[in-house]
Amino acid sequence: MATTADFRNGLCIEFNNGLFTIVQFQHVKPGKGPAFVRTKLKSLTTGKVIDNTFSAGHKVTLARIERRPYQFLYQDDMGYNFMHNETFEQISLSEELIPSTDLMKEGQNVEIVFHAETETPLTCDLPPFVILEIVYTEPGIKGDTTSSTAMKSAELETGTKVNVPLFINTGDKIKVDTRDRSYSERVKE
Numbered sequence: 001m002a003t004t005a006d007f008r009n010g011l012c013i014e015f016n017n018g019l020f021t022i023v024q025f026q027h028v029k030p031g032k033g034p035a036f037v038r039t040k041l042k043s044l045t046t047g048k049v050i051d052n053t054f055s056a057g058h059k060v061t062l063a064r065i066e067r068r069p070y071q072f073l074y075q076d077d078m079g080y081n082f083m084h085n086e087t088f089e090q091i092s093l094s095e096e097l098i099p100s101t102d103l104m105k106e107g108q109n110v111e112i113v114f115h116a117e118t119e120t121p122l123t124c125d126l127p128p129f130v131i132l133e134i135v136y137t138e139p140g141i142k143g144d145t146t147s148s149t150a151m152k153s154a155e156l157e158t159g160t161k162v163n164v165p166l167f168i169n170t171g172d173k174i175k176v177d178t179r180d181r182s183y184s185e186r187v188k189e
Contacts, residue, residue: 002062004037004054012044014061015052019044019115019122027056044113044122047099064116067125072108080104082112082124091121098124100178102160105132126178131187132156133173140166151183 002013007025014020020041029035035056042049044065054060070082070091079092080101093112095101104110104126111125137154151163154174162176164183175184 001059003060004056004058007037007039012063012065013041014063015041019063019065020050023049047123065122066114066116067111068114070110070112070124072104072106072110074106075101080124082110085109093121093124097121098126100126100181102158103130103132103156103176103178103181105130105158128178129175129184130178131173131175132158134164134168134170137164137168137170139169 004027007022009022009024011022012019013022020043022039023042024040026038027035028038037054037056037058039052039054040049041052069085071085073081073083073090075081079094080098081090081092083090091112098104108130109127113122113125114120115122133156134154135157138152140152150166152166152168153161154164154168155161156174156176160181162174162181162183164174168174168183168186173187173189175187176182177184
């Protein structure tokens with residue numbers, strides 16, 4: 001058991017018969033009335049973020065989770081297949097547990113989060129940035145800008161599309177932010 005004084009970002013707790021991680025929290029001590037803690041909790045099963053307020057000193061049950069390194073192997077009709085990097089054990093996950101399947105290519109290293117007591121996989125986390133190659137984009141025309149941040153659509157090797165600056169060409173490798181699916185920078189070879 002823990003109390004609201006133990007809250008920190010990333011802490012996993014059992015709440016409303018589910019597992020949640022604390023995305024954000026704030027201790028509030030109003031001038032009048034008791035102190036309380038405002039939180040944003042993300043469900044590990046559905047991915048939804050909810051707001052909740054706990055009274056100060058409220059007891060919560062901590063959930064033990066483990067992050068294990070895996071490598072994406074391939075996709076088939078059973079789901080997405082991964083191999084543990086140290087034990088070479090293979091598991092298959094459904095698409096609902098993986099937030100950005102279209103940014104994942106074969107050989108990609110990921111972290112799979114497991115509930116330690118039940119050994120059930122909860123979610124698959126991609127690294128913050130992945131490097132992917134542009135397979136098609138329209139050529140940028142010099143002087144074709146209306147603002148300093150002109151963008152164009154580009155198709156990546158995984159089949160997904162992102163907006164990139166005009167100077168990016170077919171064959172370039174770029175770094176893509178997996179959290180908001182945006183272009184980050186061009187990668188020099």
